[in-house]
Amino acid sequence: MKVPFVDLSANYHSIQEDVDAAVHRVLNKCDYILGQAVKDLEDNFAAYCEAPYAVGLDSGYSALELILRATDIGPGDEVITAANTFMATALAIWSCGARPVLVDADPATYTLNPALLEAAITPATRAVIPVHLFGQPADMDPILEIARRHNLLVVEDACQAHGARYKGKRTGSLGDAAAFSFYPAKNLGAYGDGGMAVTRRADLAEKIIWLRNVGQSAKNLHTLKGFNHRLDTLQASILLVKLPHxxxxxxxxxxxxxxxxxxxxxxxxxxxxxxxxxxxxxxxxxxxxxxxxxxxxxxxxxxxxxxxxxxxxxxxxxxxxxxxxxxxxxxxxxxxxxxxxxxxxxxxxxxxxxxxxxxxxxxxxxxxxxxxx
CATH class of the missing domain: 3.90.1150.10 (Aspartate Aminotransferase, domain 1)
Structure with a gap:
């Protein structure tokens, strides 16, 4: 018997007809950049996460980075995260010019140990990024309680936890904002790179929308120094097919x-x-x-x-x-x-x-x- 680590082919063939039709709709419409499927996915994924706003991006890394940038985290700031996470979590902090500060894992769940969090906070700390590792949410209540006492932003790294719940609440709705990855092998995976920032804050969503599209608040009006981190319409169309499953x-x-x-x-x-x-x-x-x-x-x-x-x-x-x-x-x-x-x-x-x-x-x-x- 052959048992692959992951079988993307089996997943595709289970929904092939719907995926192919969705891709062809985009090809016929030719709205390849920030097309209708992106907006539809943002609305549907926000509702799925039980959060008001979602912004489609090109990766989970970009989602983490732009959330931090939208809150003006940068040089001289510190952001706490887990020592046992994927490199992109720490790199997103570094990309903003901030310093990653690490906390060890809980021995039972492998997620960030809340008992060690407060000792890592300094006057330079601006945010905490708990990682929902392997599909299990971090223990968010004590993390949120400590963060609120110290006036810290809480950003969920939910790149491995699409659809997970903590005390009945979806990941993506627990902190101030959350980052999701749509890397092909994820529980909700695209057929290329993709990501999503989810937040309850309208101001944060608006800034991320500007930042992802070269800082434009309107066509040819560059309000911010932005980036090119847009979610591809073809990928959004595929994810729209997959989300109901x-x-x-x-x-x-x-x-x-x-x-x-x-x-x-x-x-x-x-x-x-x-x-x-x-x-x-x-x-x-x-x-x-x-x-x-x-x-x-x-x-x-x-x-x-x-x-x-x-x-x-x-x-x-x-x-x-x-x-x-x-x-x-x-x-x-x-x-x-x-x-x-x-x-x-x-x-x-x-x-x-x-x-x-x-x-x-x-x-x-x-x-x-x-x-x-």
């Missing part, structure tokens, strides 16, 4: 995650924990294992794809050595980075495929890593 696809992911948990019980593998009052959407199904490289080899030989998200914490990346954090600064993130392994996860994965992955892992654990040599 998102809850169903997320439910399928949760079902597969539950099966993984059941079949891996007692197999010397640490399976994901879902926090109370959270609806996890399992963008990734991440376990912790010993002898990870040997297990990856065995899984690869069995035709099973895997990933590692993420093998190197932000402060240990060469690009961010200038932050000055020595090894050992974030023990949870550093320890887990050598153990985490992402197993195949996508809405169309079959129970038989999940069982095959689990049987292969259990055989590895039973026989020991030496059996793979």
């Amino acid at each position: 998102l809850d169903q696809w997320n439910a399928a992911r949760r079902q597969s995650a539950a099966l993984y948990n059941q079949l891996l019980a007692g197999a010397a593998v640490v399976t994901p924990q879902t926090a109370p009052q959270v609806e996890h959407v399992f963008h990734l199904y991440v376990v912790r294992v010993h002898h990870r490289e040997a297990l990856i080899q065995v899984l690869n030989e069995a035709g099973i794809g895997t990933g590692i998200h993420y093998p190197t914490p932000i402060h240990m990346q060469p690009a961010f050595q200038d932050l000055g954090y020595p090894v050992g600064s974030f023990p949870v993130s550093e320890s887990y980075a050598s153990q985490i392994l992402s197993l195949p996860m996508y809405p169309e994965i079959s129970p038989e495929a999940v069982a095959y992955v689990c049987d292969t892992i259990k055989a590895f654990v039973k026989n020991g890593p030496a059996s793979s040599t």
Whole structure:
């Protein structure tokens, strides 16, 4: 049996007729830049996130960056985020001229540990970016309470958490603003790059609209020094087709995650924990294992794809050595980075495929890593 890490082809073929028709509508209309599909997607995605405003952009990275820029965060400012996130989170802060300040992960959920947040705040702190990692929302209530006491902006990095809920509320509606990525492998993925900024603030949405389109508040009137970070109309048309399926696809992911948990019980593998009052959407199904490289080899030989998200914490990346954090600064993130392994996860994965992955892992654990040599 072959089990890919993700199967984009299966997803496309399940909605091929509708996707092809949507693309052809754009091609016939020729409204390729900020066309009607972009506005329709913004309206529909804002409603889905239970937020008033959404602005289509070219990536989740751009969404984070433009949210920060729209609030005038820049040189001399600090923005707190998680040590164990994708590089784009920290790069968005750096792109504004601000300094990323890192906080370690919660040992159970892998999201930013609220108990460590207040100690990271300084007079230069302007914002906090909690990351909804792997599809699980961060523990937002204590984060929001601390942020409000210190008058800090809260920006959700929801790039892996389309449709997730925290205490009944959608990601995207929890903080002052949120960033989503539509990278093809995401729970709601385009067929190229794309992103969305979601906010409850009209002033913030307006500035992001200007910033994304070379600073124009009206045609040829450049109110701000802006950028070219527009969402492509073709991608928006595809996402409009996919959005109504998102809850169903997320439910399928949760079902597969539950099966993984059941079949891996007692197999010397640490399976994901879902926090109370959270609806996890399992963008990734991440376990912790010993002898990870040997297990990856065995899984690869069995035709099973895997990933590692993420093998190197932000402060240990060469690009961010200038932050000055020595090894050992974030023990949870550093320890887990050598153990985490992402197993195949996508809405169309079959129970038989999940069982095959689990049987292969259990055989590895039973026989020991030496059996793979």
